[in-house]
Amino acid sequence: MQSIFWSVEEVALRAKQFYENDIRQHVEYGDNIGKMIVIDAETGEYGIxxxxxxxxxxxxxxxxxxxxxxxxxxxxxxxxxxGAMERIAK
Structure with missing residues (x-):
């Protein structure tokens, strides 16, 4: 599946599904609270x-x-x- 054609809403929905179904129980504790988790909406890969x-x-x-x-x-x-990191600077 080519994620480049996904709308912002689709990216958000998929990432939130990964978070709720697979990731949340592994990361919501102690020192992680308040940190940022970045999720690849296509693969579910993440980092904190x-x-x-x-x-x-x-x-x-x-x-x-x-x-x-x-x-x-x-x-x-x-x-x-x-898709482009420059967009976050706006």
């Missing part, structure tokens, strides 16, 4: 760091067309990163 930036850059380096979605662990706040 305080701001999400390091993980997003690492995942984009591994797979430049990855559709990433960021969630603050333990909160209902999220940000989507599109």
């Amino acid at each position: 760091d305080p701001t999400g930036v390091e993980t997003a850059l690492k995942l984009k380096h591994q797979k430049p067309n990855a559709r990433l979605f960021t969630i603050r662990i333990g909160y209902d706040v999220a940000v989507s990163f599109g």
Whole structure:
């Protein structure tokens, strides 16, 4: 499946499904609360760091067309990163 054609809403939905169904029980504890988790909406691969930036850059380096979605662990706040990292600077 080519994630490049997904809308922002589809990326968010898939990433949230990965988080709720597979990831949440492994990450929502102790020092992780308040950190950012970046999820590849196609594969479910994820990483955690305080701001999400390091993980997003690492995942984009591994797979430049990855559709990433960021969630603050333990909160209902999220940000989507599109196909080009320059877009987040707006």
